[in-house]
Amino acid sequence: xxxxxxxxxxxxxxxxxxxxxxxxxxxxxxxxxxxxxxxxxxxxxxxxxxxxxxxxxxxxxxxxxxxxxxxxxxxxxxxxxxxxxxxxxxxxxxxxxxxxxxxxxxxxxxxxxxxxxxxxxxxxxxxxxxxxxxxxxxxxxxxxxxxxxxxxxxxxxxxxxxxxxxxxxxxxxxxxxxxxxxxxxxxxxxxxxxxxxxxxxxxxxxxxxxxxxxxxxxxxxxxxxxxxxxxxxxxxxxxxxxxxxxxxxxxxxxxxxxxxxxxxxxxxxxxxxxxxxxxxxxxxxxxxxxxxxxxxxxxxxxxxxxxxxxxxxxxxxxxxxxxxxxxxxxxxxxxxxxxxxxxxxxxxxxxxxxxxxxxxxxxxxxxxxxxxxxxxxxxxxxxxxxxxxxxxxxxxxxxxxxxxxxxxxxxxxxxxxxxxxxxxxxxxxxxxxxxxxxxxxxxxxxxxxxxxxxxxxxxxxxxxxxxxxxxxxxxxxxxxxxxxxxxxxxxxxxxxxxxxxxxxxxxxxxxxxxxxxxxxxxxxxxxxxxxxxxxxxxxxxxxxxxxxxxxxxxxxxxxxxxxxxxxxxxxxxxxxxxxxxxxxxxxxxxxxxxxxxxxxxxxxxxxxxxxxxxxxxxxxxxxxxxxxxxxxxxxxxx
Amino acid sequence: xxxxxxxxxxxxxxxxxxxxxxxxxxxxxxxxxxxxxxxxxxxxxxxxxxxxxxxxxxxxxxxxxxxxxxxxxxxxxxxxxxxxxxxxxxxxxxxxxxxxxxxxxxxxxxxxxxxxxxxxxxxxxxxxxxxxxxxxxxxxxxxxxxxxxxxxx
Amino acid sequence: xxxxxxxxxxxxxxxxxxxxxxxxxxxxxxxxxxxxxxxxxxxxxxxxxxxxxxxxxxxxxxxxxxxxxxxxxxxxxxxxxxxxxxxxx
Numbered sequence: 001x002x003x004x005x006x007x008x009x010x011x012x013x014x015x016x017x018x019x020x021x022x023x024x025x026x027x028x029x030x031x032x033x034x035x036x037x038x039x040x041x042x043x044x045x046x047x048x049x050x051x052x053x054x055x056x057x058x059x060x061x062x063x064x065x066x067x068x069x070x071x072x073x074x075x076x077x078x079x080x081x082x083x084x085x086x087x088x089x090x091x092x093x094x095x096x097x098x099x100x101x102x103x104x105x106x107x108x109x110x111x112x113x114x115x116x117x118x119x120x121x122x123x124x125x126x127x128x129x130x131x132x133x134x135x136x137x138x139x140x141x142x143x144x145x146x147x148x149x150x151x152x153x154x155x156x157x158x159x160x161x162x163x164x165x166x167x168x169x170x171x172x173x174x175x176x177x178x179x180x181x182x183x184x185x186x187x188x189x190x191x192x193x194x195x196x197x198x199x200x201x202x203x204x205x206x207x208x209x210x211x212x213x214x215x216x217x218x219x220x221x222x223x224x225x226x227x228x229x230x231x232x233x234x235x236x237x238x239x240x241x242x243x244x245x246x247x248x249x250x251x252x253x254x255x256x257x258x259x260x261x262x263x264x265x266x267x268x269x270x271x272x273x274x275x276x277x278x279x280x281x282x283x284x285x286x287x288x289x290x291x292x293x294x295x296x297x298x299x300x301x302x303x304x305x306x307x308x309x310x311x312x313x314x315x316x317x318x319x320x321x322x323x324x325x326x327x328x329x330x331x332x333x334x335x336x337x338x339x340x341x342x343x344x345x346x347x348x349x350x351x352x353x354x355x356x357x358x359x360x361x362x363x364x365x366x367x368x369x370x371x372x373x374x375x376x377x378x379x380x381x382x383x384x385x386x387x388x389x390x391x392x393x394x395x396x397x398x399x400x401x402x403x404x405x406x407x408x409x410x411x412x413x414x415x416x417x418x419x420x421x422x423x424x425x426x427x428x429x430x431x432x433x434x435x436x437x438x439x440x441x442x443x444x445x446x447x448x449x450x451x452x453x454x455x456x457x458x459x460x461x462x463x464x465x466x467x468x469x470x471x472x473x474x475x476x477x478x479x480x481x482x483x484x485x486x487x488x489x490x491x492x493x494x495x496x497x498x499x500x501x502x503x504x505x506x507x508x509x510x511x512x513x514x515x516x517x518x519x520x521x522x523x524x525x526x527x528x529x530x531x532x533x534x535x536x537x538x539x540x541x542x543x544x545x546x547x548x549x550x551x552x553x554x555x556x557x558x559x560x561x562x563x564x565x566x567x568x569x570x571x572x573x574x575x576x577x578x579x580x581x582x583x584x585x586x587x588x589x590x591x592x593x594x595x596x597x598x599x600x601x602x603x604x605x606x607x608x609x610x611x612x613x614x615x616x617x618x619x620x621x622x623x624x625x626x627x628x629x630x631x632x633x634x635x636x637x638x
Numbered sequence: 639x640x641x642x643x644x645x646x647x648x649x650x651x652x653x654x655x656x657x658x659x660x661x662x663x664x665x666x667x668x669x670x671x672x673x674x675x676x677x678x679x680x681x682x683x684x685x686x687x688x689x690x691x692x693x694x695x696x697x698x699x700x701x702x703x704x705x706x707x708x709x710x711x712x713x714x715x716x717x718x719x720x721x722x723x724x725x726x727x728x729x730x731x732x733x734x735x736x737x738x739x740x741x742x743x744x745x746x747x748x749x750x751x752x753x754x755x756x757x758x759x760x761x762x763x764x765x766x767x768x769x770x771x772x773x774x775x776x777x778x779x780x781x782x783x784x785x786x787x788x789x790x791x
Numbered sequence: 792x793x794x795x796x797x798x799x800x801x802x803x804x805x806x807x808x809x810x811x812x813x814x815x816x817x818x819x820x821x822x823x824x825x826x827x828x829x830x831x832x833x834x835x836x837x838x839x840x841x842x843x844x845x846x847x848x849x850x851x852x853x854x855x856x857x858x859x860x861x862x863x864x865x866x867x868x869x870x871x872x873x874x875x876x877x878x879x880x
Contacts, residue, residue: 007736011723014860018723021716021867025709064853065729065737070832073825077737077853115871122864129857141857145864152868159876167872190815193824215811620797627800630807673839678847712870719863726856737852742838754839757848764848764859771866778873 002052003062006081009045009093010129012038017121024114032104035117039100042128043093046086053086054492059506061134072512074196080134080507083492084270087336088131088262090489091343095254096124098347098467103247105461106354110245116156120248123149127255131262134507136185136195139263143181143227147174150256153248154240166239172615173236176622177226181263184219187212198507201271201500202516209275214633217275220267222626228260230321231291232621234314235611238298241310242363246354249306253313253350254343261320261339265497269327273500276327278415279636283629284325285408289423292318294607296433300440300593301604305353305363308441309346312389315430316342322423323404326411329526332494333486334403340489341396341478345388348471352382355460355468356445365441370450374457377465379446384472386442388479390435394539396478401431436593480539491526498524654696661688669765673754679761683768690773699784702777711774718767725756725763 016038024031052058060081067076081089103120107113126145133139151174155167189195191212192203207213222233229237241249268284269276295315302308320342323335355378356371357363372379388395391402405424412420459465478485496503505513597604668675668682694702729738741755752758822830829846839845847855 004730004736008730011727011736015720015723018716018720022713022720025713063735065739065849066735067850070828073828075825075828076850111877112871112874115867115874118867119864119871122860122867126860126864135854137851138854138857141854141861144861145857148861148864148868152864152871155868155872157876158872158874164872187811193826195825211807211811211814215807218807617793620793620800623804624796624800627803631803634807673841673844673848675841676843678841678844715863715866719859722856722859726852737849737856739837739849745838748834748838749840754837754845756852757837757839757844760848760852760855761844764855767859768862771862775866775869778869782873 002049002058003060005045005049006060006079006089006132007062007064009042009049009089010125010132012042012045013096013121013125013128016042017118017125020121021114021118024117028113031114031117035100035104035121038121039093039097039124042124043097046089046093046128049081049086050090053081053083054488057083057492059083059496059502061507069199069508069512072508074194074199074508077138078134078196078198078507079132080198080503081132082503082506083496084262084265085131087340087489087493088258089128091258091340092124092128092131092255095251095343095347096128098470099247099250099254102250102351102354102464102467103245105463106247106358107245109358110157112156116153116245119149119152119156120251123153123251123256127259130259134197136188136197136200138195140178140181140185143259143263144178146256146259147178147227150174150240150252153251154244156245156248157243160243162239163243166236166243169236169613169615169618170240173226173233173618173622176619177223177233179223180219180226180622180626181223184216184223187216187219191216196507197266197271198504201273202504202508202512204272204274205500205516207274209637211634213272214637215630217267217272218626218630218633221264221629222622224260224263224267225287225625225629226260226622228257228264228317228321229314230260230287230317231294231314232610232625234291234295235618235621237314238302238307238310238611239613241313241350242304242306246306246350246357249310249353250347250350253310253346257313257317258339258343261317261324264321265324269324269332269497270500270503275637277637279632281325281327282419283632285322285420285423288318288320288322288325289426290318291315291321292430293426296430296437297600297603298607298611299437300433301597301607303365305356305365305368305441305445306350308365308437309349309353312349312434312437313342313346315434316346316389319401319404319427319430322427323407326407326420328407328411328414329494329498329524330403330410331407332497333490334400334407336490336493337403337478337482337486338400340485341388341400341475344471344474344478345385345395345397348381348385348468348475349389351464351468351471352378352385355464358460358464359457360454365444367451368445368454369448370446371454371457372446373450374454375446375459377459378468381465381468381472382446383442384475386438388475390438391431392435394476394479394542396475396482399479399482401427440593495524495526651696654692658689658692658696661685661692665689665765665769669762669769670751672761672765673757674749674751679764679766680768683765684772686765686769687772687776690776694776694780699780702780706773706777708774708777711770711777715767715770715774718763718770721763722760722767725759728756 016034020031020034024034053060062079064077069075100120107116110116122145126142126149130139130142130146133142151167151171154170155163157163188200192200194200204213226233241252244252268280292315295311295318299308299311299315302311316338320335320339323331323338353363355375356368359375360368362368384395388397391397404427408420408424408427412418501513501517504516665682665686668677668685669679672678672682690706693705726737728740729736732738732740734740739755739757745755746753748754829850830842833839833842833845837845837849
């Protein structure tokens with residue numbers, strides 16, 4: 001029975017899409033019931049896989065139509081759920097379940113909801129199918145469904161011009177990405193005459209790196225870079241995230257991004273495990289570092305709530321890529337941990353942005369303000385998400401960022417390469433800039449003066465708050481119980497990445513694997529030490545600070561008038577104490593970092609010119625990235 | 639533009655009348671004989687869906703809208719998708735894996751029309767799905783053309 | 792810059808593509824691998840005379856299921872995008 005669970009979990013989501021399209025044509029509640037049932041069933045089925053796969057270490061292989069390999073050739077399509085797949089599968093099902101619950105109320109102001117849920121469920125099912133599959137062409141098919149569904153959802157609010165524009169850009173750039181993946185798949189099939197991932201892994205293990213393999217590899221790296229929105233293929237992401245409904249933005253950052261990251265991990269570390277050379281690691285770390293830096297600096301310059309979050313999403317994906325690019329145990333642990341955390345806190349932040357949009361009808365930071373009085377729960381939950389993404393203990397962002405710093409630093413010690421220390425420094429700076437950017441958002445959305453037109457803004461309904469509460473709780477749990485999360489989720493997944501031989505043995509049979517891996521299948525030792533990280537003491541410190549703040553605030557010591565003094569009561573300073581409206585001040589309240597932007601105006605002008613919104617240029621950026629990766633591989637990776 | 643379509647062009651209308659039954663029958667033949675001769679569900683479905691385009695070319699907007707029901711087509715497409723998934727699920731109900739051709743031995747010998755088990759039925763459901771889907775897509779696009787003509791008037 | 796990047800990337804992809812084509816040009820006289828097994832055993836495996844349909848709907852039936860879902864998604868998306876949306880902005 002365990003064998004059938006993955007395929008049923010995938011198909012339940014697809015069937016949910018069809019049935020909700022059939023019966024939910026007129027009845028709202030029936031449609032919601034079907035969606036709830038389908039996403040819930042899928043979540044439960046995936047959770048049922050947790051015990052056999054994660055705890056007992058089984059790898060589930062499932063041949064479609066019982067077409068088991070004939071004379072060592074995989075003739076059918078196989079699903080293969082190892083610990084890495086299940087790790088991403090759990091992320092997908094949890095995100096989809098919470099996103100569906102959130103959509104019930106959030107989308108109630110839109111028309112054509114039956115169409116929305118059909119496409120939503122197709123997106124969900126395709127990503128789950130993508131992470132569970134063990135076949136190269138099947139990965140392409142699922143990526144294709146995912147891209148089309150994502151484009152359709154981006155354009156769902158078709159009364160806004162920017163939605164249609166963003167969807168068009170995403171369609172063009174996403175299709176180029178899909179074509180690159182398809183071309184890579186075709187070349188791989190021409191070389192190996194099989195499409196099964198496990199068999200390709202085995203055949204690649206002893207093969208020479210012929211030009212054909214390098215060509216296919218470069219094409220697929222380019223394709224998955226587009227799907228994961230890695231700089232410089234990220235340019236469509238902000239438009240798409242900002243224009244889509246917030247429940248969909250959450251899916252984009254939670255699962256569409258992760259699909260690209262999963263594809264990269266699967267290809268670079270499992271299928272092309274023999275290609276995992278220092279030069280390849282350098283390429284991934286380099287891409288990751290510029291991704292996180294450019295993402296966060298662009299976020300500082302944004303004035304739209306959701307565009308800002310979108311750039312932060314790109315930046316956090318940079319952390320994930322940097323960490324997994326290190327290819328050490330510590331790095332992979334940090335990368336996967338950050339991938340999990342990114343889903344949790346970025347989902348929470350996007351849902352908060354959706355709540356603000358739902359109550360006020362805008363996400364423009366210049367128009368918003370003072371919403372903490374009207375929406376106290378959303379404000380509190382947003383603070384949790386902001387603390388988590390900025391890496392403030394005791395929330396989860398701190399743990400994974402710490403692992404990334406430690407991983408990059410340890411890598412530099414190991415390889416005597418000072419470049420990795422530079423990566424550590426960039427990661428620290430990016431973390432600080434993330435915090436700075438979230439101070440700006442918090443100040444200009446939830447604090448400061450409440451504009452007159454939002455006097456009637458109300459707290460969002462309960463069904464929208466429940467997913468936000470769950471995500472916030474998960475953020476805290478992943479922050480204060482890092483050892484449990486690593487032991488039960490991350491460690492099996494990291495070991496699965498490192499033991500490609502096991503992957504082959506389960507799918508193609510033990511005999512086949514021993515023929516290929518003649519020296520035996522080595523599984524590395526899993527050891528990590530998190531220096532200076534004690535969650536309980538940080539939690540106590542956080543609690544003490546909170547109480548201290550509360551005491552100061554209650555006794556009136558935090559009155560800005562007391563601090564500034566009566567004689568210095570200049571309207572210019574008021575904005576820093578959330579006192580007055582922006583127009584009385586030289587420094588606009590929503591532009592706290594004008595000084596930084598002014599000093600770096602050359603850089604920001606350059607970035608502004610790059611993000612020019614012309615689709616032709618965006619397409620060129622994707623193609624050039626592929627070409628550069630290709631050149632790099634041909635010249636340096638032998 | 640609108641005027642040109644409304645004029646009852648005898649040649650176009652007669653050609654549409656003549657080719658529509660041929661397209662329907664040929665398309666159905668391609669779908670049903672997918673496992674015996676070249677072609678299959680995808681190709682045959684598109685040929686059948688050409689009937690919608692032929693009706694539009696011959697008779698114009700209003701007739702097309704009266705003859706075809708958009709919602710019914712969309713529902714049929716969804717139903718066909720469920721049908722395909724259902725045939726794939728038959729494998730699990732019979733105790734084998736997903737997509738298993740469990741009916742292969744229960745139907746006629748190779749070369750007969752009703753042979754090859756679920757291949758025949760999956761082919762049929764894909765054909766049904768494609769003909770309804772492409773027909774539905776053509777109808778939406780014709781609707782867009784109409785809106786555009788109304789705006790430009 | 793843009794012009795340079797266009798020509799540069801096209802040249803790189805073209806040259807490497809030609810290089811790869813050259814090394815792939817020596818195709819074996821007989822087909823082997825998965826294709827041989829699939830073609831040789833079509834009729835006893837599936838009872839279908841058309842080998843292409845047999846592969847598409849049987850041994851790779853799951854991919855075809857996915858492909859038909861791609862079509863379904865594309866059509867649903869067109870229906871969603873081209874629907875009569877809300878008025879405003």
